[in-house]
Amino acid sequence: MAKILVTGAAGFIGSHTSDLLLAEGHAVVGVDNFRTGRRENLSAALHSTGFTLHELDVAVPGALAKLVAAEQPDAIIHLAALVSVQESIADPALNFSLNVHASQFVAEAARLHGVNRVVFASSAAIYGDAAERPIRESAEKRPVSPYGAAKLAAEALLLGHGACYGFTVRCQRYFNVFGPRQDPSSPYSGVISIFARCDREGRPVTIYGDGRQTRDFIAVRDVARANLLAATRPGVVSGAANICTGRATSLLDLAGIFAARHAGAAAPVHRPARAGDIVHSLGDPAAAAAELGFTARMGVAEGLAELINGPAVPVLS
């Protein structure tokens, strides 16, 4: 069993990843500064003897390295980040600090204290408006937002340090992650969390642009499993892989799934397309299958049903 340090442990993906690692018997050192992470997300983890929580800002020079020196984890899963494309456009300096500078501190902590593996929360946003579909990892990278640019820079920093100083780096290029605990409360929140909240409150959803843009939506429980594999699977070598399903859903289709739940639901409100918004994002999942043994199990319809109704309860015979 391994000891894994998870940055952003109180966040959406971090808390699901911590829960899964603990369920598999690993020890988890959770790190969060609670800028956007929430303690409630860790209510299960905090009851586990294998879990410790440290309130710490990864973007503060030396802070993480000190903890890594004390804890000596086998791997770091670096999920602490500014997660919104729109927020990166509003505050590019904060984006640089949280998504580039902090990643450099992770690389430095791994180098100084002999961490074997670093798993990094990269993003489909590094590809920008890629011409090929589905997007393979070799596609040209032309980010169209400070967020995408920062994730690409951080990949290069971590992979370069890993190659030079001898630790394995896995860059997880997440496509659009959704599921329980995704915070819907900010204009920067993920679209499914916002639509689910509109659904609960009986309000119409807003669609930016014509709604024909598509995304490869992946359930957070699948993403947590991809992180577990990247951090613990024996024989994994450095590299980057899409974490996606290989299936595209348009915003109009998504709004339709929610509308179908209520007779006479209000029609979506259309607003102009957002700056920095990618039109089509669909990943090729083959590399993650080959390199990590990861294949997504949950489709959008199933994931949405779980988000709206809670996890399916197995029938005991």
Ligand code: UD1
């Ligand atoms: C998302 C993630 C980002 C991840 C990237 C990978 C969030 C907040 N962002 O970015 O971390 O790296 O995927 O692909 O989870 N939209 C609406 N109405 C709304 C909100 C959004 O129409 O109320 C549209 C947006 O204009 C966009 C699409 O929905 O076309 C998805 O937007 P969003 O959920 O913010 O995610 P991405 O920008 O794709």
